[in-house]
Amino acid sequence: MSETRENQSSKRRIRIFDTTLRDGEQAPGASIRPEQKIVIARQLARLGVDVIEPGFAISSPGEFQAIRQISRELQGVEICGFARCVRDDIDAAVAATREAARRRLHLFISASQIHLDFQLRKTQDEVIQTIRSMVAYGKQFVDEIEFSPMDASRSSEEFLYRVIESAIDEGATVINVPDTMGYALPEEFGPLFERIRRNVRGGDRIAYSTHCHNDLGLAVANSLAAIRHGVAQVEVCVNGIGERAGNCSLEELVMAIQTRGESLGVETGIRADQIYETSRLVSRTMHVPIAYNKPIVGRNAFQHESGIHQDGLLKNRNTYEIMDPEAMGIPRSMIVLGKHSGRHAIKHRVAEYGFRLADQELEDLYRRFKATADELKIVTDDVLLKLVGESSGVAAEPYALLDLQVLAGTQRTRIASVTIRRNEDGSEASYAASGEGPLEAVIHCIRQAVPVEAEFEDLELHSLSTGEGAFGEAVVTVQYQGARHQGTAVDRDIILAAARAYVSACNAALLSGRSFGEASGQ
Structure with a gap:
């Protein structure tokens, strides 16, 4: 010393x-x-x-x-x-x-x-x-x-x-x-x-x-x-x-x-x-966005999609990282799941949410994952949890957004309504709220449905393509019990994408506390 x-x-x-x-x-x-x-x-x-x-x-x-x-x-x-x-x-x-x-x-x-x-x-x-x-x-x-x-x-x-x-x-x-x-x-x-x-x-x-x-x-x-x-x-x-x-x-x-x-x-x-x-x-x-590939603080700076890189990282972080992101206050999210990801990375990400799949369930998930990744490029956590549910026969997400309606305009208060399903018992309920903007109204609705005191900290919106039919990617960050959790969703409707990302972030917060029921094979 x-x-x-x-x-x-x-x-x-x-x-x-x-x-x-x-x-x-x-x-x-x-x-x-x-x-x-x-x-x-x-x-x-x-x-x-x-x-x-x-x-x-x-x-x-x-x-x-x-x-x-x-x-x-x-x-x-x-x-x-x-x-x-x-x-x-x-x-x-x-x-x-x-x-x-x-x-x-x-x-x-x-x-x-x-x-x-x-x-x-x-x-x-x-x-x-x-x-x-x-x-x-x-x-x-x-x-x-x-x-x-x-x-x-x-x-x-x-x-x-x-x-x-x-x-x-x-x-x-x-x-x-x-x-x-x-x-x-x-x-x-x-x-x-x-x-x-x-x-x-x-x-x-x-x-x-x-x-x-x-x-x-x-x-x-x-x-x-x-x-x-x-x-x-x-x-x-x-x-x-x-x-x-x-x-x-x-x-x-x-x-x-x-x-x-x-x-x-x-x-x-x-x-x-x-x-x-x-x-x-x-x-x-x-109002200056940070480039995805910006060293140190960019979104991709400590994220890895390659199956070879992911396998090395899961065995020892130093194989493909020369700095510790958490020492800089950066949330640990080193694995990005895409078409290049392998079974080890998928199994690891699922395990982070508390799910242990049997070998056959994992193989079925891997097959579904690859088909989805070819279409979406990146498989977000909310999509992955849906795939887990399809492979295991048990809903992996605590809550699911079933329907969303938003009324917006220049001369009126923004009003939203959502229908949320609680997957543990299959119950559904609808909620309504208003806000200064359409997203604020939607968030107020979801907060009534999802019992997690998570602070809505940040929203990133990105266009994934061009033209009128462009897909928008929403990344929502929430703070819960001193930790940050992210949810990501993709849709042509950016308000719907943001709403799904928020529900996904809340699900991640709930699952991190193991406050939801166990999945099959655990």
């Missing part, structure tokens, strides 16, 4: 600078209200980020007030005010962050010739003079000044040295070298930091940071290259959101460091068990 602690203590600490609320919010369609910023900032603090850049204070009164409240409330994390090299920007950033326990000012100006010629319309000497005057001005208010030469990776190195040297001369304490356009390659970006240290006066006495965009899919790779060459801070966004293709992904960088920390010789202070919750919060709040 003592040897492990020594190894950990010898690792260099990388500071995580989160700019989800500033650069991340600049992603098209990701803009959020000031009160939503505060909620995300609180979660970022729980996640353990070192620095939060909560916005651009000069941009609006609401933005200013949100930054002020975050600065006042989150005293345990450093708050960074963001500003162009413009006096009014600096004044706003300084005023908004005044109540922070620890704060810094982040100033930036373009450094590439193409930006100077076509955006700033300034000469190099004019840019140098602006940097000197604005860094000196900001230094009157705060001790910590971070300076960023925007588009550094496309700048002339000689001019980049001049720009950085002028900022250091006037009191900058952190130099952030950004790959603003996601243009750099790792093998050229990392060594750039060593050349800056050697060629810039004072370059060996300040801290370095990097801020990489993902236009070529290299943001994490470039950030890791910078770390290998001495960078002490990396600027990131949750889910990799941001301008264009986004920024360096917080969760990808952090888990790369955690998984390969011995090789990299570094660590972070991020609490991994908060990663999934933070990712979901940002996705929901900013």
